[in-house]
Amino acid sequence: MCGIVGLLVKTPALRERLGELLVPMMIGMTERGPDSAGLAIFTDTLGVGHKYSLYSGGTEAFNWGGVAEDLYKHLRAEGRCEGHGNHAVLTCALAPDVIRQWLKEHYPMLHVLSCGRAIDLYKDIGTPTEVCDRYGFAGLKGTHAIGHTRMATESAVTPDRAHPFTAGEDFCLVHNGSLSNPNGLRRKLEPQGIHFDTDNDTEAACRFLEWRMREGDTLDAAIKKGFDELDGFYTFLIGTGDQMALVRDPFACKPAIVAETDDYVAIASEFRSLAHLPGVKNAHIYEPAPEEIYVWKI
């Protein structure tokens, strides 16, 4: 079991309240996933450069200001690094592969949780309530967000194995279920130069779909290839800079429910995570069909 939640707001005014609406959705999924939680939130797109969600591990506050100073010292590049505790968002105009390489060399203890022009990502171990409080999810603003509460079934309980997983830029995936061929996918992707951070099955699905999109597939086409290549049980919720997609395997063993109003599209593993949303009693509520692709644009 795991819990997945997603919220895409159609009404611009609701962007201010995205985090506030999402937190009860995540807490509603506590019984489905009490060991770790995470959230990817998509904000206004940066005009220049990329932003990186960084995680230092542990609970100690990290000297994030030093990262921006070192970046300037070593690469003569202006960067901004806004940190809170063990998490920070670094913004810089240099190319992502340059930044990733520089971080690897100078800050090998830091994990790059996400990279893109719109995505911010937080994930850690703890109950959904603890993680939401630790990172102040209720105050986050944005166009759409994807959250996950994890009950680990196949890889260890560590922050980097919490969901969402990311690959490439502005791409993330959360998963409820289990895949039976993650190692086969790894053997297929690693010769393409794709590096894996963990042994988690979900990471394989995330990297496979992002790889397909990088090869030129649309999100829809990538997911269709996923039906052939990804074996196992899954409900996937996928976020890109301007889209949110929901898909279930052909057996639909893992639950999902959608509530749609003029103001938002909300998705959760179970209705109890949607019950608090404004106007949900009059929402169009439905269960996604197996092997159907549902995509919403901001």
Place this chain on the structure above:
Amino acid sequence: MENLTFDLAERSLRDLNQFLHKEANGKGIKQVTVNNPDGAHNIAVGLNEAISVNVHGHAGYYAAGMLKSGTVTIFGNAGTGVAENMMSGKVHVKGFASVSAGASAHGGLLVIDGDASLRCGISLKGADIVVGGSVGSFSGFMAQAGRMVICGNTGDALGDSLYEAVIYVRGNIKSLGADAQLEPMKDSDYQEVGELLDKAGLPHDPKDFKRVASARKLYHWNADANQEY
């Protein structure tokens, strides 16, 4: 006092279920209204009193599971396993029902006005299920006894490994499961479908329905079949 309202926004589900099990009968309650169910699991499970429970909103997993007597009506959608292992009585879902509705139900009547998701009536053991809409794949899988009336369409593998349960379908059957076959409707079939539609309050003509039942080829091991069924 014959009617009572439980607001699950203010009282716990455990309060409700304990009341239904231990107190409702002694207090002469005939009807319980449940407000703000908000997807809670296990609403009115194991109900064993001749009372009506009306749930206004969406129910979570296993609502009215193991129902022994009484009527549970859900004015909304139902989550996984509504009326699973029901023994008798009636469960009526006004919206759609998620997967495994009526799983292994032994008796009673489950009516779903909307669609039912996958595995509706899986391992049915004697209850009647009437679905106003369509059902998902693997419905009626290994159903042993009882009847299913499906007014809409079905997904894949309808009635896979069916035993003695009978499925009546008004719409299109995407595919039949192993050992399930279409059979001609007899007068007794029309009568049974008519009675079940009446009980469910659905206006369809029994003449529009097809009968799906077991070919009984899986009942005995056939060494010559070479795993080809």
